[in-house]
Amino acid sequence: MGMAQSSSSSSPPSDSKPGEEPSKPAMALNEAKEIVASFSVVVFSKTYCPFCARVKQLLAQLGASYKAVELDVESDGSELQSALANWTGQKTxxxxxxxxxxxxxxxxxxxxxxxxxxxxxxxxxxxxxxxxL
Incomplete structure (x- = not known):
């Protein structure tokens, strides 16, 4: 009953210990899904993106309330964008x-x-x- 095992582990021992937080990608995906579940309309966006501005402008013109998540402002924005790409297949x-x-x-x-x-x-x-009316 030695500690050494020949089976390969998917993560190095220094990466995570039992009982530790889930990986950053898993946390980002959970966060993205939580945001989407919490608001009826969500736009994952970047402040400098003209296409994002067009969508937000359209929603505003329609009088729609929505949650904008600016990925270039969020501290974990790049992780969120990767999680969204994995979830939806859309990278942009x-x-x-x-x-x-x-x-x-x-x-x-x-x-x-x-x-x-x-x-x-x-x-x-x-x-x-x-x-x-």
Whole structure:
């Protein structure tokens, strides 16, 4: 019953000890999923990205409330972006979620709006207040 084992470990012993926090990628993915679950509309964005600005501007014009997560400002933004890429298959920003569902990027969101599908989805998500007549 010696300590030496011939089976290879996926992480070096110095990397994590039993009972320690999960890895950074796992934590970032959990954080991303928590953010998406906590808000009806989430835009993962970068402050200098013109495509992100277009999506945020569109949502603002529609009167939609949304949570913007600026990945270039967040201390763990690069980890979050990697986690989003692994989760959604989309490496670029903006990455838009409505009611926990990944909508896509700028082109996807604008196409959805042009097709008349964005406002009903935002309304259903509770991000746009239905006008009282």
């Amino acid at each position: 920003v903006p990455s838009v979620f409505i009611k926990g569902k990944h909508i896509g990027g700028c082109d996807d969101t604008i196409a959805m709006h042009k097709g008349g599908n964005l406002v009903p989805l935002l309304t259903e998500a509770g991000a746009i207040a239905t006008p009282s």
